[in-house]
Amino acid sequence: MIEILVVFPKQEDARGIKNLLMRNGYNVTAVCTSGAQAMSIIDDMDYGIVVCGYKINDMLYSELFENMPDTVQMLLIASRVKLENGVCEGVVSVEMPLKAYDLINTLEMMTQALRRIKKKGKDKPKERNVAQKAIIDEAKKILMESRNMTEEEAHRYIQKNSMDSGNSMVETARMILHIMH
Numbered sequence: 001m002i003e004i005l006v007v008f009p010k011q012e013d014a015r016g017i018k019n020l021l022m023r024n025g026y027n028v029t030a031v032c033t034s035g036a037q038a039m040s041i042i043d044d045m046d047y048g049i050v051v052c053g054y055k056i057n058d059m060l061y062s063e064l065f066e067n068m069p070d071t072v073q074m075l076l077i078a079s080r081v082k083l084e085n086g087v088c089e090g091v092v093s094v095e096m097p098l099k100a101y102d103l104i105n106t107l108e109m110m111t112q113a114l115r116r117i118k119k120k121g122k123d124k125p126k127e128r129n130v131a132q133k134a135i136i137d138e139a140k141k142i143l144m145e146s147r148n149m150t151e152e153e154a155h156r157y158i159q160k161n162s163m164d165s166g167n168s169m170v171e172t173a174r175m176i177l178h179i180m181h
Helices: 011-023 035-043 061-066 080-084 100-121 130-147 151-165 169-180
Strands: 003-007 028-032 048-053 072-078 092-095
Touching (some): 003 011, 003 035, 011 028, 011 048, 011 100, 035 048, 035 061, 048 061, 048 100, 072 080, 080 092, 092 100, 130 151, 151 169
Parallel strands (some): 003 028, 003 048, 072 092
């Protein structure tokens, strides 16, 4: 499933976009008002789209975009003036004042493209960022110390529990850290 995150500085604007998307059949994973909140949610996303404004409470869209993985795309909603000044390469944009038709059609195009990427990417292992690797390594370390496992056994333990529960390895590692601490 393609996850959608809505990020705007004003909560009421974010909720309005969320409601519009949900009325048109999209499942919005979360709504937030800051880049920091968005980045923590994006870390847990496999494939997704971030719908955001030009300026968020603690950063510009470009700063958020630079920290997103390749499997998450950005749909920027901004004024004509902001868009004419140029946007980051790889960012899809829709002009304000917003027309629901334009937003929905653009989102549909992005969703289809992400589905193709997802289908191609199923064969290769997912790249993890440094923070995610650190979480998994910490969980392995705890398992190695508390259960006398080798690193390979700890890795397989996390991997098997991840597959059995349907969670990502990072989520499973977080659960292990939570339980063991």
